[in-house]
Amino acid sequence: MSPLVMLLAVVAAADPRTAACRLASPTAAAELLYRSFRDFPQRPGDAAALLSPRLLRLLERDRACSAIEQCAISSDPWTGAQDGAMLPPVTFAEMARPKHAAMVRTCYRFSLDVARNKTCAVVVVTRDAKGCWRIDDLKSPDGTSLYDTLSSYDYGD
Numbered sequence: 393m394s395p396l397v398m399l400l401a402v403v404a405a406a407d408p409r410t411a412a413c414r415l416a417s418p419t420a421a422a423e424l425l426y427r428s429f430r431d432f433p434q435r436p437g438d439a440a441a442l443l444s445p446r447l448l449r450l451l452e453r454d455r456a457c458s459a460i461e462q463c464a465i466s467s468d469p470w471t472g473a474q475d476g477a478m479l480p481p482v483t484f485a486e487m488a489r490p491k492h493a494a495m496v497r498t499c500y501r502f503s504l505d506v507a508r509n510k511t512c513a514v515v516v517v518t519r520d521a522k523g524c525w526r527i528d529d530l531k532s533p534d535g536t537s538l539y540d541t542l543s544s545y546d547y548g549d
Contacts, residue, residue, distance in 0.1 A: 415525050417486065417494075419486050419494075421442060421525040422484050422517060422527070423484045425527050426470070426498060430470070433465050433469060435455075437452070439527075442526060443526060444518055445526075447528055447539055450543060451542065454545070464545035465542070469536075472513075473502070475504065480500070484497070484498055485497050492518055492519045493516065493519070495514050496514065496517060497512045498515055499512040502533075515529075516528045516530070
């Protein structure tokens with residue numbers, strides 16, 4: 393286990409409600425989300441400390457809807473696929489950091505890609521008023537935005 397992963401595990405275990413405020417970088421926030429809360433769309437409450445309030449609200453709404461039927465999320469937002477898995481090593485690299493936001497490229501090999509080419513998702517991380525890094529969006533390798541998918545879905549209410 394890498395020193396960063398060990399540090400992230402300690403930070404999350406100490407107090408998951410303040411984990412995002414203890415992370416030094418957007419890359420650390422993206423890596424913690426992947427390593428500890430990979431299934432955050434199905435269990436948004438578990439990752440609440442790492443998610444922006446607007447993304448958390450949308451995920452909770454979709455989760456409540458999906459208890460009855462499939463709603464906005466029909467594939468894994470990390471891969472953009474319904475089947476298959478991310479194969480290690482999974483790498484994280486900050487691409488850009490405007491003043492209060494950053495994009496972290498998350499690269500891996502996809503299990504259903506016979507050629508095992510590297511593919512990447514992008515985690516959008518924002519800094520809130522308290523200075524905490526929060527996950528605000530996840531863009532699959534084809535560019536599909538989790539936030540846009542959730543916010544544009546017609547829940548019929």
